[in-house]
Amino acid sequence: xxxxxxxxxxxxxxxxxxxxxxxxxxxxxxxxxxxxxxxxxxxxxxxxxxxxxxxxxxxxxxxxxxxxxxxxxxx
Amino acid sequence: xxxxxxxxxxxxxxxxxxxxxxxxxxxxxxxxxxxxxxxxxxxxxxxxxxxxxxxxxxxxxxxxxxxxxxxxxxxxxxxxxxxxxxxxxxxxxxxxxxxxxxxxxxxxxxxxxxxxxxxxxxxxxxxxxxxxxxxxxxxxxxxxxxxxxxxxxxxxxxxxxxxxxxxxxxxxxxxxxxxxxxxxxxxxxxxxxxxxxxxxxxxxxxxxxxxxxxxxxxxxxxxxxxxxxxxxxxxxxxxxxxxxxxxxxxxxxxxxxxxxxxxxxxxxxxxxxxxxxxx
Numbered sequence: 001x002x003x004x005x006x007x008x009x010x011x012x013x014x015x016x017x018x019x020x021x022x023x024x025x026x027x028x029x030x031x032x033x034x035x036x037x038x039x040x041x042x043x044x045x046x047x048x049x050x051x052x053x054x055x056x057x058x059x060x061x062x063x064x065x066x067x068x069x070x071x072x073x074x075x
Numbered sequence: 076x077x078x079x080x081x082x083x084x085x086x087x088x089x090x091x092x093x094x095x096x097x098x099x100x101x102x103x104x105x106x107x108x109x110x111x112x113x114x115x116x117x118x119x120x121x122x123x124x125x126x127x128x129x130x131x132x133x134x135x136x137x138x139x140x141x142x143x144x145x146x147x148x149x150x151x152x153x154x155x156x157x158x159x160x161x162x163x164x165x166x167x168x169x170x171x172x173x174x175x176x177x178x179x180x181x182x183x184x185x186x187x188x189x190x191x192x193x194x195x196x197x198x199x200x201x202x203x204x205x206x207x208x209x210x211x212x213x214x215x216x217x218x219x220x221x222x223x224x225x226x227x228x229x230x231x232x233x234x235x236x237x238x239x240x241x242x243x244x245x246x247x248x249x250x251x252x253x254x255x256x257x258x259x260x261x262x263x264x265x266x267x268x269x270x271x272x273x274x275x276x277x278x279x280x281x282x283x284x285x286x287x288x289x290x291x292x293x294x295x296x297x298x299x300x301x302x303x304x305x306x307x308x309x310x311x312x313x314x315x316x317x318x319x320x321x322x323x324x325x326x327x328x329x330x331x332x333x334x335x336x337x338x339x340x341x342x343x344x345x346x347x348x349x350x351x352x353x354x
Binding site for chain 2: 011014015018019022026027028030031032034035038039040041042043044045047048049051052055056057059060061063064065067068071
């Protein structure tokens with residue numbers, strides 16, 4: 001009986017690849033390398049504004065606090 | 076014009092045709108005249124007062140000739156006293172690898188002209204440069220700039236400036252701040268690979284700001300006082316709480332709002348900061 005081979009999804013592959021790049025090159029060189037490959041026709045100033053549209057300070061902080069605590073738990 | 080139109084970038088191109096040696100000499104003398112510095116300072120202050128952001132000038136350095144007096148200084152390693160910026164907005168900035176340029180003549184010699192600083196930070200910053208390490212708060216768009224549309228010259232230049240700031244932080248030359256707002260923006264980022272890379276860049280940031288009450292209260296004050304959006308107010312509040320010396324963002328509207336806000340730090344575009352500090 002053949003062993004089942006797990007094929008990573010594109011997302012898993014991308015995350016693993018980026019992690020390996022960071023390990024091999026360091027964060028800042030990895031950023032430079034990735035910027036050569038991944039370019040979106042975006043302006044993140046606009047993207048960010050859109051993502052936070054209609055949210056109050058209290059709403060943002062409530063979500064951010066949960067996020068921050070979760071990251072702290074994960075170390 | 077710039078206040079009504081969110082397009083922030085403009086280029087000044089001064090050109091002309093010189094047809095004789097005498098005319099060329101006259102133009103060169105005019106370009107080297109100290110009064111040209113005052114004129115350019117006035118021009119840039121007017122640009123800033125009109126709501127202007129990034130100001131591109133062509134070119135930064137270039138040899139004057141019969142084809143035009145293009146360069147601000149003529150040589151990257153010197154040119155003191157020759158050229159508009161030797162007596163104007165760039166005066167007093169140390170030239171990398173070269174001698175220290177003369178004191179600013181646009182204000183009192185040897186002193187920083189605050190109005191000039193507000194335009195481009197072009198006067199001498201000896202006190203800042205010799206102080207302890209700069210602590211910078213980069214808006215989240217700086218973490219994402221390298222993945223934006225780099226076919227736009229402005230975005231490309233901002234991305235290079237941000238990359239260099241990250242590299243300097245990695246070497247320990249500057250301190251960067253990572254706040255709960257950076258974490259929240261990363262969680263909301265719709266691009267997986269950009270999200271992962273932003274989290275790696277967080278490791279380069281040695282100062283952390285958590286979601287404590289001080290930051291939140293400060294953000295609410297900033298929102299009321301300066302009309303900032305909730306997200307922008309939170310970022311700026313985190314910068315203040317972190318004790319950052321500068322708040323850098325690619326968002327021109329936020330730069331203007333943050334400059335008017337009651338916060339004890341500089342607010343500017345990362346490219347403007349980079350050029351002021353490292354060129």
